[in-house]
Structures are given as structure tokens and as C-alpha cells.
Amino acid sequence: MxxxxxxxxxxxxxxxxxxxxxxxxxxxxxxxxxxPQQYTGTAYVAAPALVGGAAAQQYTGIQAANQFVAAFGAAATSPKVVEQVSAETGVAAGALRDGLKVTQVGASSQIEVRYSSTERDTVTPVLSATARHALTFLFASQVGIASQEVKTASGDVTAATEAISAWEKANKVSQADKLYQATLNELASLRQQQLAMQAVGNTRGAAAAGAVIVELQKRLDTIGPKLPEYQALLAQRDSATSALAKAREGMQAARAQNQAADSTQVTSVSAAAPVSRVSTLVSTAVPVGGAGVLIAVLLVALLELVSRNRGGTARSAQTADAAPDATPGAVVPAPRTQAQQNATTAGR
Structure with missing residues (x-):
């Protein structure tokens, strides 16, 4: 064509x-x-203290901002946060999921939370509650985890200390490691004194020192075999104490982040405003009109195809009706040439 x-x-x-x-x-x-008229509002979450900085923070490194935004977006629409916001504001959970939209402001760690609804009075409360519960979901839970770690580490220290006390009670000795070292030092000193007394001929003093040396050696022989077990208990307590100190540092860091995530300090919420029907009309009608043009073109093509098929069928039927009937054994005369037709006309 x-x-x-x-x-x-x-x-x-x-x-x-x-x-x-x-x-x-x-x-x-x-x-x-x-x-119905739609109303929309925006909440800005700007918490730079939560991203980057100390390695103990949750979000560090090159992708810290993107990770924080992604985590906040997931938290804002998570079932737990949605249920909390729904219970607080009275808005249905489905309406919250449909109306909420979380976006990143450029490449920064700032977050824009937008909510649209036909009920103007619910826009601002929903935005405030969503930002607060999402931040609590992300950071308050870390405080709980850190507190549990401190509790566990403290229990380990207590258990190790009780084990040491039980060992000392069973062996009737206190601070065996220090007692063993003190006895060892005292024994070395007495032996030097004994040698000095023997050198000057003080046999009586040397004998007295020898008696004390024998008692100290007995003490060493009694404590020595048990000392490795006691030292193992001490190492266990030292390890538990180190873990407790580390857990307390983590709890302090978690509490600092939780304080930095205070929604009253890092969130600003705008007032609800009506959505322009003109922009909505343009953004909706133009794509629909374009789709209508495409459908119209396809419909015309389909109509033309059907029309051509019907025309071809009709012409085939007319050709079949105009053709002479052929009976079995009948001779069909050959078509006359143009010269024969002219001769017949001249004869007439």
C-alpha cells in the first residue's frame, strides 16, 4: 500500500x-x-550522625547512605511498623502501604517520606508516627540486643568468679597463684640466707632456716599440681571480663545512636496540602490518550483486514456464479477469438 x-x-x-x-x-x-480530593504531606529525616563516622556504627563505608535509606524504607513499610502506625492513627494498614512513599534526597543520607490520602487530618500524624516508629525499629532494637549481650557477659563473669571461689573453698587456699609465687620468692630468699649463715658458721640459724625451707617446699608441692586448674579458671574469668567490657562499649554506642535517632530532633513534617488536579489530570490523561490512539490504529487495521477478506470472498462467489455449468461428458466450447467476433459482426 x-x-x-x-x-x-x-x-x-x-x-x-x-x-x-x-x-x-x-x-x-x-x-x-x-x-475525592487527595492531600499529601512530606516528612524529611535528616540524621547525619547515624551514617559514617565511628566503625562501631551500623552504617559505615562508601555505601552507608544508600544502606541507611534502604533500611529505613524497608522499616517504614514493614508489618510491625505499619501495625504500630495503624493502631496509633486509626488508618488502615492497606491505606498506609498504598499512600506511603520513601525516597532518597539526591545521594545524601537524607530521606523524604511522602504520604497521600483523601483524609487531610491523617496526613501529618501518619508521617510523624511512621518516621518515629521506623527509627525506633532500626536503632532501639540495637540497644536491646546490646543490653542482652551485657547481661550474658555479666552472667559469664559471675559464673567464672563462683567457680574460682568454689575451687578455693575445696582446696582451702585463697589466691593460689599469688600464694604460690610468694612462697617461691620466700623460699629463694631463705635459701640465700641459709647459705650466708653457713658461710659464717651460724649453724643454729642455718638449721632454723632449713626447717622453714622444708615447710615452704611442702606448700609448693601441695599447690603446684593444682595450679594449672586454678589458672584455667582465672583465664576463663579474664575472658568473660573482657567480653563484658566489650559488650558495655557496644551498649554505649547503641545508646548513642538511639539518642541520635530521636525523631523529634531529626524529623521535620510539612503541613498537608491538596494535590493539584491539573497535574494529576495531565499525568493520567496523556498516557491514556496515547494508548487510545494505538488501540484505534490497531482497530482500524483489524477492520480493514476483515473488510478485505469479505471482499475477496464475495468476488470469488461472483466468479463461480458466472462460470458455465459443466456436466459430465459435455464439451465446453472454446472461447471465440477477437477475429471471429469481428467477422460475425460484419456478416450481420
Missing amino acids: EIVDYLRVARRRFWVLVGVPVVATGAAAAVVLLA
Whole structure:
């Protein structure tokens, strides 16, 4: 087909090409104009102290801002936060999920939370509650985890200390490691003194020192075999004490982050404002009109295809009716040539 043929088809199907887009656009416009008035508001969450900085923080590194925004977005629409906001504001959970939208402001760690609803009075409360519960979900839980770690580490220290006390009670000795070292030092000193006394001929003093040396050696022989077990208990307590100190540091860091995530300090909420129907109409009607044009073109193509098929069938039927009937054994005369037809006309 040439361009002229396309133009001829377009002129013949003009009302289809125009009517379908007009009806589709009109229907979209009617839906937008007859729908209830929408109201929207925005909450900005700006908490730079929560991103980057110390390695103990949750969000550090090159992707810290993106990770924080993604985590906040997931928390804001999580079932727990949605249920809390729904219970606080009285808005249905489905309406909250449909109306909430979380976006990142540029490449920063700032977050824009937008909520749209037909009920103007619910916009600001929903935004405030969502930001507060989402931040609590992300950071208050870390305080709980850190507190549990401190509690566990403290229990380990207590258990290790009680084990040491039980060992000392069973062996009737206190601070065996220090007692063993003190006895060892005292024994070395007495031996030096004994040698000095023997050198000057003080046999009585040397004998007294020898008696004390024997007692100290007995003490060493008694404590020595048990000392490894006691030292193992001490190492266990030292390890538990170190874990407790680390857990307390983590709890302090978690509490600092939780304080930095105070929604009253890092969140600002705008007042609810009506959504412009003009922008909504343009953003809705234009795509619908374009889709209507495409549907109209496809419909015209389908109509033309059906029309051509019907025309071809009708011509085939006419050709079959015009052809002479052929009976079995009948001789069909050959078609006359143009010269024969002219001769017949001249004879007449």
C-alpha cells in the first residue's frame, strides 16, 4: 500500500481514529475529576550522625547512605511498623502501604517520606508516627540486643568468679597463684640466707632456716599440681571480663545512636496540602490518550483486514456464479477469438 491508500483508509475510518482516543481520554479525565480530593504531606529525616563516622556504627563505608535509606524504607513499610502506625492513627494498614512513599534526597543520607490520602487530618500524624516508629525499629532494637549481650557477659563473669571461689573453698587456699609465687620468692630468699649463715658458721640459724625451707617446699608441692586448674579458671574469668567490657562499649554506642535517632530532633513534617488536579489530570490523561490512539490504529487495521477478506470472498462467489455449468461428458466450447467476433459482426 502507498501513502495515498493509507490516507484513504484514515479518511474512511476517521471517526474510529478520533473517537477511541477521545473516549479514553474523557473517561480518564472523568475518573480524575470525580475522584475525592487527595492531600499529601512530606516528612524529611535528616540524621547525619547515624551514617559514617565511628566503625562501631551500623552504617559505615562508601555505601552507608544508600544502606541507611534502604533500611529505613524497608522499616517504614514493614508489618510491625505499619501495625504500630495503624493502631496509633486509626488508618488502615492497606491505606498506609498504598499512600506511603520513601525516597532518597539526591545521594545524601537524607530521606523524604511522602504520604497521600483523601483524609487531610491523617496526613501529618501518619508521617510523624511512621518516621518515629521506623527509627525506633532500626536503632532501639540495637540497644536491646546490646543490653542482652551485657547481661550474658555479666552472667559469664559471675559464673567464672563462683567457680574460682568454689575451687578455693575445696582446696582451702585463697589466691593460689599469688600464694604460690610468694612462697617461691620466700623460699629463694631463705635459701640465700641459709647459705650466708653457713658461710659464717651460724649453724643454729642455718638449721632454723632449713626447717622453714622444708615447710615452704611442702606448700609448693601441695599447690603446684593444682595450679594449672586454678589458672584455667582465672583465664576463663579474664575472658568473660573482657567480653563484658566489650559488650558495655557496644551498649554505649547503641545508646548513642538511639539518642541520635530521636525523631523529634531529626524529623521535620510539612503541613498537608491538596494535590493539584491539573497535574494529576495531565499525568493520567496523556498516557491514556496515547494508548487510545494505538488501540484505534490497531482497530482500524483489524477492520480493514476483515473488510478485505469479505471482499475477496464475495468476488470469488461472483466468479463461480458466472462460470458455465459443466456436466459430465459435455464439451465446453472454446472461447471465440477477437477475429471471429469481428467477422460475425460484419456478416450481420
